Amino acid sequence: MSGSKTFTVMAGVAAAPAVGVLAGLAGVATAATSVVSMTGRAFEAYQERRRREKEAAKQREQAIQQKIAQIRAGTSSSSGPARIPVELPEHTGASQMNPAAASDVHRRVQGLRSRLPNIRAEYQTLINQQLLNAQNVQQALQRTEEALNANDLTAAQTYLQALDDARIQVIQKVRAQWTAQIEYIQERLEELQIRLPQAIYQQIQTNIDEVSNNWQQLSQADIETLHHLLNEVAAQTDQIQEVAENLAASWSQAGYVAKVLQIDDGDVVIEIETHEGANTQMRVQFSGQQIELEGPRDQEGVASCAERTMAVMRLFQEQGYQLEFSKWNGELVPEEMRSLAPVALPASSDTSIKTPQPSQSQPSQSQPSPRRLEGQGY
Helix, strand or coil: CCEEEEEEEEECCCCCCCCCCHHHHHHCCCCCCCCCCCCHHHHHHHHHHHHHHHHHHHHHHHHHHHHHHHHHHHHHHHCCCCCECCCCCCCCCCCCCCHHHHHHHHHHHHHHHHHHHHHHHHHHHHHHCCCECHHHHHHHHHHHHHHHHCCCHHHHHHHHHHHHHHHHHHHHHHHHHHHHHHHHHHHHHHHHHHHCCHHHHHHHHHHHHHHHHCHHHCCHHHHHHHHHHHHHHHHHHHHHHHHHHHHHHHHHHCCCCEEEEEEECCEEEEEEEEECCEEEEEEECCCCCEEEEEECHHHCCHHHHHHHHHHHHHHHHCCCCEEEEEEECCEECCHHHCCCCCCCCCCCCCCCCCCCCCCCCCCCCCCCCCCCCCCCCC
16 A cells, blocks of 8 residues: 555546537536446446446436426526516696797607607516516507607606516516526526536536526526536536545455545545554545546555555445556556556465454454554555
């Protein structure tokens, strides 16, 4: 276990999803790694894990969709009716004016009349989005047109102001709905923050800030895309955590005390008590591409230590993973050494892994510490 070793993950762990700018989020997907040559117990463990991952993903998606529906229902009920009505005012008719004022009024009426088709189109869009009451809008526009035909600027402006008041209410309602959904996305990201690499966290935060600042152009599809991205990285954190736990279990199976120590910039670090006064650490990369081992170099026993590490990693592979020994103390491992299959070592090397057993002759004697198995060359 001494020195540093790097294992490339060939299969059994999905690659981390790519995180791009908002425009590219629709294409986000976890790259599935092919199962190269798993058989027997390893393949069964892999299949069972994939089944559990798919079920967890399904449950996560159902919970999120339910939450989105609750948010949309809540913001709709708290911000008034589904379709905002246009409050039409009473009007008593045009007032008298002098010729100069009448000329100015006529000019302004002509200006409003030329803009009326664009005004109709703007409010038709809000009707199509089921945000305004269609009957009220059509009535207000009809009265506006009648007032303009009668050269009644005051009446036309009054009806247009009623339409604008309704439009402002719509904007406030839409903003409240998007704000509530964006806040939910932000909550999900903050829950994941401690488990994500800082770069990925910052990129997703940038994406959230972008949609928050441009909520007028948002669609529900944009919101769904952000949730999909968070689902992908959440699944990756779960998978990497399980890899680390399975790795620690493999060390425990070999007779060592091992535990998940911490999460460091998305990577999960485990610690194994392999030496007196100095432990071995292994890092499972968030990307799912590598597992790195770092042991105390001053206690390095090259051949025997390497083979003991390989034996533990073979136990780990039985849990549905496939690895390749790729680096040793920073140097690329020769092709013939990359397989984790047992290798021939000098006869003097003790390559067994022995789980400490209580003494048979002295039952009251304490067991040897699994921190260091004496006589094994650690």
